[in-house]
Amino acid sequence: MEIKEIKTEDLNPDEFIKQKVEEISSAVGSELAINALSGGVDSSTVTMLGHRALGDKLKTYFIENGLMREGEPQSVVSLFEKLGVHVEIFDAKEQFFNGLKNLKDPEEKREAITRVFYKEVFGRLVEESGAKYLMQGTNYTDVEETVAGIKRQHNILEQLGINTEKRYGYKVIEPLIQLRKSGIRKVAKALTLQEEIYNRPPFPGPALATRVIGEVTPERVETVRKATRIVEDELCNTGAFQYLAILHEDKVTGVREGKRDYGMQIEVRCWESIDATIGSPTQLPYETLDKLAERITTEVPGVVSVTYNITKKPPSTIEVV
Numbered sequence: 001m002e003i004k005e006i007k008t009e010d011l012n013p014d015e016f017i018k019q020k021v022e023e024i025s026s027a028v029g030s031e032l033a034i035n036a037l038s039g040g041v042d043s044s045t046v047t048m049l050g051h052r053a054l055g056d057k058l059k060t061y062f063i064e065n066g067l068m069r070e071g072e073p074q075s076v077v078s079l080f081e082k083l084g085v086h087v088e089i090f091d092a093k094e095q096f097f098n099g100l101k102n103l104k105d106p107e108e109k110r111e112a113i114t115r116v117f118y119k120e121v122f123g124r125l126v127e128e129s130g131a132k133y134l135m136q137g138t139n140y141t142d143v144e145e146t147v148a149g150i151k152r153q154h155n156i157l158e159q160l161g162i163n164t165e166k167r168y169g170y171k172v173i174e175p176l177i178q179l180r181k182s183g184i185r186k187v188a189k190a191l192t193l194q195e196e197i198y199n200r201p202p203f204p205g206p207a208l209a210t211r212v213i214g215e216v217t218p219e220r221v222e223t224v225r226k227a228t229r230i231v232e233d234e235l236c237n238t239g240a241f242q243y244l245a246i247l248h249e250d251k252v253t254g255v256r257e258g259k260r261d262y263g264m265q266i267e268v269r270c271w272e273s274i275d276a277t278i279g280s281p282t283q284l285p286y287e288t289l290d291k292l293a294e295r296i297t298t299e300v301p302g303v304v305s306v307t308y309n310i311t312k313k314p315p316s317t318i319e320v321v
């Protein structure tokens with residue numbers, strides 16, 4: 001890999017910001033750029049860097065792909081309004097669910113998401129806005145895992161030999177590509193982003209689609225969305241790196257009020273990690289696990305079984321897809 005990593009301990013965030021602002025501004029010149037903000041630390045950092053460098057020449061969108069968590073579009077928009085950044089919500093639910101129809105294989109699902117993001121959604125936004133550049137928060141771990149063939153991260157293009165200008169009609173700018181998550185958090189803090197952003201657990205670009213085994217339908221996403229809210233509610237004070245709910249494909253026999261209830265299974269994962277390259281499960285107290293099982297089986301319709309993943313990464317990965 002030709003990209004040179006900047007290790008978090010060697011990073012001077014203020015110098016990094018100054019250098020990237022200059023680079024972005026000279027790359028874009030008098031043209032326009034767009035970026036997609038999901039509210040995660042990477043895309044939030046790119047949004048702030050981009051606005052410092054380009055001001056009104058950067059247009060920021062929240063892509064409503066139907067795969068986000070409860071209330072996420074509105075809360076991200078209002079958080080950034082407070083920082084003086086206007087974010088437009090772009091509704092692409094239909095495109096994403098159409099693209100994911102009948103797909104079960106994890107890499108095929110990832111490829112479909114990449115295609116819808118870059119070709120259908122950004123292709124159209126670029127055309128409508130006249131922008132020549134797309135800014136995004138690809139980080140060093142994303143590139144490393146994709147190039148190693150572990151997982152195709154949704155935002156990796158050039159490193160897979162994709163010429164975005166030829167294929168999609170715009171150039172991609174990736175100011176964070178030399179940093180790991182811990183370095184990006186330092187830059188986010190130096191950019192005066194709120195703590196709830198710079199300390200936010202990571203959330204993947206393909207969103208809840210990475211947490212649905214088998215076909216990703218609106219109904220199945222809704223199940224995992226409800227379970228996610230409970231998991232985040234119960235585990236947000238653990239200090240863990242990341243915690244998530246996964247919907248399994250197989251149904252299992254359960255029993256409710258003396259009657260057979262053939263239902264769904266949710267797997268909970270909670271990770272200790274620094275930068276997502278390796279990880280181990282948090283040793284959660286049994287009472288916490290018990291509460292998770294109780295809440296998920298009563299509050300999420302159709303779920304009869306809850307399990308906790310006890311595997312390290314490797315050989316597991318953090319997300320299931």
Ligand code: XMP
Pocket residue numbers: 142145151152153154155202203204205206210242276313316317318319320
């Ligand atoms: P895995 O599942 O590969 O995840 O162990 C490592 C870290 O990356 C996040 N992740 C992604 N982030 N696009 C992203 O922006 C993706 O396609 C993607 N897949 C995984 C994951 O949440 C974890 O923090």
